[in-house]
Amino acid sequence: MNEAAMGKAVRDSGVKREEVFVTSKIWYPDYGYESTLLCVDDSLEKIGLEYIDLYLIHSPETGKKSRLDTWRALIEQRNRGKLRTIGVSNFNVKHIEEIREAGLELPAVNQMEIHPYCQNRPIVEYCKKNGIVLQAYCPLIRGQFDNPLFVELADKYNKTIAQVLVRWSLQHGFSPLPKSSRAHRIKENADVHDFEISDEDIARLDALDKGDDGALEWNPIHVD
Numbered sequence: 001m002n003e004a005a006m007g008k009a010v011r012d013s014g015v016k017r018e019e020v021f022v023t024s025k026i027w028y029p030d031y032g033y034e035s036t037l038l039c040v041d042d043s044l045e046k047i048g049l050e051y052i053d054l055y056l057i058h059s060p061e062t063g064k065k066s067r068l069d070t071w072r073a074l075i076e077q078r079n080r081g082k083l084r085t086i087g088v089s090n091f092n093v094k095h096i097e098e099i100r101e102a103g104l105e106l107p108a109v110n111q112m113e114i115h116p117y118c119q120n121r122p123i124v125e126y127c128k129k130n131g132i133v134l135q136a137y138c139p140l141i142r143g144q145f146d147n148p149l150f151v152e153l154a155d156k157y158n159k160t161i162a163q164v165l166v167r168w169s170l171q172h173g174f175s176p177l178p179k180s181s182r183a184h185r186i187k188e189n190a191d192v193h194d195f196e197i198s199d200e201d202i203a204r205l206d207a208l209d210k211g212d213d214g215a216l217e218w219n220p221i222h223v224d
Contacts, residue, residue, distance in 0.1 A: 007047030022047065023054040025089065026070065028061040036073035040082055055083045056111055059220040060095040067095065068102050075104065085109065087133075092221040093126045111135035112221065114174055115165065116205045117144075117214030123221060128173065138216055139169045139176035140189075149204060157195050160188060167192045168205050 003024055010020050024047070030039045043052060055077070057070055074086040087109030088096070099106055110127050114120055114136035127134050145151075145161045154161045162178065166189055169176035178189040197205075212219060 003043055003046040004048075007049055011048060017049065021053045022049065023056065024052050025056045025058040026074075027058045031057070031062045031066040031070045033069040033073045036070045037077060040074070040077045044082060051081060052083050054085045054087060054109060056086070056109065057088045057091075059090045060088075060092070060223050061220060063224070064098055068098060068104070071099055071104060071107075087111065087135075090220040092123055095221075096126070096130075096132070106130060107132055109133045109135055111137060111177075113138045113215055113217075113219065114169065114172075115139050115141045115214075116168060116208040117141060117210050118212075118216070118219075119206070119209040119214075120221070121209070124172075134174045136169050136174040136176045139174075140165055140178050142216055147208070149208070153197070153201055153205075156201075157197070159192070159195060162189055163192050164197065167195065167197055168202065171197055171202060 006022065006024075010017070010022065013020070024043050026036055026039050030036065040052075040055065043055070044050075055074060057067065057074070060067055071086075071088075074083065077083050078086050085108045087107040089111040091107070091110050091112075096106060096110070110123070110132050112120060112123065112134070114124065114134065115138055118138075124134060126132075140162050150161045150164065153164045157164060159167070162185075166176050166178055170192065180186050180189065208214075212222075
């Protein structure tokens with residue numbers, strides 16, 4: 001992971017800490033109560049900051065007991081002030097319901113693959129109903145922009161295809177995570193607040209959903 005580099009960039013930027021939102025994750029080899037406590041401390045040491053804004057369980061792999069023990073440890077570290085917000089990634093309804101049934105607070109965030117080709121509608125509806133923020137990764141479909149509808153809408157709204165896809169995500173209430181290493185692309189992807197996609201065009205984009213077949217990689221929401 002790039003925690004050390006990220007922390008150095010934040011410290012060297014000159015930007016006030018409270019103006020930067022730092023996210024990290026625990027990966028499944030480190031799941032478990034004690035190991036999660038240690039992992040959070042290790043993340044803080046690598047990043048070199050006093051707290052992490054959002055800390056996620058990367059996926060539901062390794063089974064129910066491990067997931068719950070990991071979640072309890074994140075709650076503990078949050079209560080100690082080391083984490084501001086805690087959440088999960090790639091969790092399906094059953095994985096979050098396990099947390100509820102254990103009498104624990106629900107995640108604040110569920111980060112998962114969401115874009116017009118892979119909309120994960122059942123878990124999206126569940127999260128919205130339960131006040132869980134949906135962070136959408138791969139919102140730009142890794143540059144698979146060859147769909148004629150994307151081209152048509154980009155021309156119609158005088159925006160790039162990437163901007164149309166980010167706007168689609170925002171209008172569905174998601175928090176999209178477009179990735180780029182180029183400064184002008186990062187700025188461009190954020191310039192999406194001066195237009196709105198019509199309801200008709202949103203419906204046309206929604207109709208592109210392919211379910212699991214639209215996922216860009218193996219979808220861990222289906223693990224037991």
